[in-house]
Amino acid sequence: MVLLDELSGTARSATKGRAAAREPGGRRPALLILPALIALAVFFLYPLAVVAWSAFTDPAPGLGNFTWFFGEPGNLRTLTRTFTTALWVTLISLVLSYPYAYAMTVAGPRVRGVLTMLVLLPFWTSLMVRTFAWVILLQDTGVINQILGAFGLGPFSLIRTQTGVIIGMVQLLMPFMVLPLYAVMSGIDQRLLPAARSLGARPATAFATVYMPLSLPGVSAGCLTVFISALGFYITPALLGSPTDAMISQQIFTQVNGLLKWGRGGAMGVVLLGLTLAMIALLAVSLRRAGRRVNG
Amino acid sequence: MSKLPRSVSLAAVAASLLLAAACGGGTAGPAKVDLGSGPAKAGTIKKDALKGVNLTFVSYGGVYQKGQQDAAVDPFAKESGAQVLQDGPTDYAKVKAQVDSSNVTWDVVDSDAIWSQAQCGKLLQPLDYSIIDKSKVPAGLATQCSVPAMQYGMVFAYNAKKFGANPPKDWKDFFDTAKFPGKRAVPGVPGDAAPGPWEAALIADGVAPDKLYPLDADRAGKKLTTIRPNLVFWKTGAESQQLLESGEVDMAMLWSGRAYAAVKNGASFQIQWNQWMPIMDAISVPKGTKNPKAAMALINYYLGAQQQAKLTELTSYSPVNTDAKPTLDDLGKSFLTTRPDIASTALPIDAKWWADNQSALIEKWSAWLGG
Structure with a gap:
């Protein structure tokens, strides 16, 4: 920024004072994030590089691990299952969280406090504890089936099925959907809806054409966070699913811990990372398009 | 792996700190250890022979590791003067990471017996049987790189209330969902494959017990597929126990120790000891450990008759010293896999064959x- 100001001759005189004042402040943030950057480099980027490196070198240099990965139909099934599970979790979370976050914005302070606590309390509880709670709720002789049984229904197989995994993951990940949605929605001017209706829009139309587009940034932030977290989930699918519903992180565990084939584990990690980054890029592009449509 | 950080260390202070953390911390070279003269005797250690020595004992946690600690490891530390830390749970990837980076902090490791045989000379070092007295270890259980840690079984448990009048007799009945309807629990431990489902499937498919090996995994898989809708896979021992206690399954193939715990907690299950499969944990020493002699002295102490008796009393697993005389109640006695009356009904499990083929078998099973 400072450099740009220096280069631009005409702007120079006009911005000189401000640029000079901003200069020390402009450098300080860089210094402030330096410890975090170093920590990230040492504890994240370096191990990541080692893992990625092992994918191409262990046990022999080349693309052997990737040929293996894409040559095994089981791996591709797992990969597809991982993405479809993550997609379902994201969609269901969104459908459940959107009205919830909306209710938080329109509710009075007391109700809003209760609604916020309902999101945050489970969020503060250990993921392990909540997953085990789901085991107790979902099992064939568990609470849910007992209640259904009292009405002559079931028992339904909920645990050790993909349904069980999705139920558990939705509950675990919903705060990551509700909170960004609420953050964006609370910034939307509530008077826009009455304004749209005063101009003749029906409630549904006003909501769909005015409110929804404005809440899109929250939707995309929430969906992205939930989707990416869901892709890497390990404990919940391991405990609530059957080995038949294994997600890719469990297969990575099999390769790394069971077979000690770290190159293969690395390759699976690289594939997952690559696909995730590709999804993010795709989403970013489509959001920019959507944003342009809304603004233009 | 060990060379990589060295070359990068110039780049950043942080990296060199990491290197220091990776290379430092250990003791300075193997200490001189005098374990005394004369042949080794299981369960003994020369008083104060290991003063100043640090060891780390690694196992699977829970009641089992606590039992090992109380029965053998802590008394060993007290007598020998060594300081022995407990760590766990056993993680093969961590063993590999330590051996590969020549920074071994796990000195004595409890693991699956087949894994220890498969890793002999790779991640694990041969044991010194001049330090370890294996004369009281049941024949054939001590191998080049490992001694047994305890014995147990993969057993067939069935709901005594449901099938009590006409109980299932063998693995054939386990696969007979018409005669014995209901869900069956079988092991499905991620990243692992061990004697159990395949052997049972082949027996049920008509293979003679002495013709099991080499295992026809494809045939076994096909047989298992026939009852797949009735199968529930347990991923941890705790889960298998919970499946019995909650009554979610009517039959189960599970570890005898977990079956014992479930029955003790009131689950109405009985064991069909016909065609049970003897299995065990093993104790071994990773390559490159700083004080192998002290590690082996600990193993020798662990194998003593008294230690083994106490371990059995604390954990319900069967002892690996033929002189061990644990004091148990009737239930505990009925779950001892070393009692003579079930020796003849066991399936002959070929651990050596499993060890030689483990990698391929894990992949096939997964x-x-x-x-």
């Missing part, structure tokens, strides 16, 4: 599990 593939079958993944559908």
Whole structure:
């Protein structure tokens, strides 16, 4: 920024004072994030590089691990299952969280406090504890089936099925959907809806054409966070699913811990990372398009 | 792996700190250890022979590791003067990471017996049987790189209330969902394959017990597929126990120790000891450990008759010293896999064959599990 100001001759005189004042402040943030950057480099980027490196070198240099990965139909099934599970979790979370976050914005302070606590309390509880709670709720002789049984229904197989995994993951990940949605929605001017209706829009139309587009940034932030977290989930699918519903992180565990084939584990990690980054890029592009449509 | 950080260390202070953390911390070279003269005797250690020595004992946690600690490891530390830390749970990837980076902090490791045989000379070092007295270890259980840690079994448990009048007799009945309807629990431990489902499937498919090996995994897989809708896969021992206690399954193939715990907690299950499969944990020493002699002295102490008796009393697993005389109640006695009357009904499990083929078997099993 400072450099740009220096280069631009005409702007120079006009911005000189401000640029000079901003200069020390402009450098300080860089210094402030330096410890975090170093920590990230040492504890994240370096191990990541080692893992990625092992994918191409262990046990022999080349693309052997990737040929293996894409040559095994089981791996591709797992990969597809991982993405479809993550997609379902994201969609269901969104459908459940959107009205919830909306209710938080329109509710009075007391109700809003209760609604916020309902999101945050489970969020503060250990993921392990909540997953085990789901085991107790979902099992064939568990609470849910007992209640259904009292009405002559079931028992339904909920645990050790993909349904069980999705139920558990939705509950675990919903705060990551509700909170960004609420953050964006609370910034939307509530008077826009009455304004749209005063101009003749029906409630549904006003909501769909005015409110929804404005809440899109929250939707995309929430969906992205939930989707990416869901892709890497390990404990919940391991405990609530059957080995038949294994997600890719469990297969990575099999390769790394069971077979000690770290190159293969690395390759699976690289594939997952690559696909995730590709999804993010795709989403970013489509959001920019959507944003342009809304603004233009 | 060990060379990489060295070259990068110039780049950043942080990296060199990491290197220091990775290379430092250990003791300075193997200490001189005098374990005394004369042949080794299981369960003994020369008083104060290991003063100043640090060891780390690694096992699977829970009641089992606590039992090992109380029965053998802590008394060993007290007598020998060594300081022995407990760590766990056993993680093969961590053993590999330590051996590969020549920074071994796990000195004595409890693991699956087949894994220890498969890793002999790779991640694990040969044991020194001049320090370890294996004369009281049941024949054939001590191998080049490992001694047994305890014995147990993969057993067939069935709901005594449901099938009590006409109980299932063998693995054939386990696969007979018409005669014995209900869900069956079988092991589905991620990243692992061990004697159990395949052997049972082949027996049920008509293979003679002495013709099991080499295992026809494809045939076994096909047989298992026939009852797949009735199968529930347990991923941890705790889960298998919970399946019995909650009554979610009517039959189970599970570890005898977990079956014992479930029955003790009131689950109405009985064991069909016909065609049970003897299995065990093993104790071994990773390559490159700083004080192998002290590690082996600990193993020798662990194998003593008294220690083994106490371990059995604390954990319900069967002892690996033929002189061990644990004091148990009737239930505990009925779950001892060393009692003579069930010796003849066991299936002959070929641990050596499993060890030689383990990698391929894990992959085949994982593939079958993944559908």
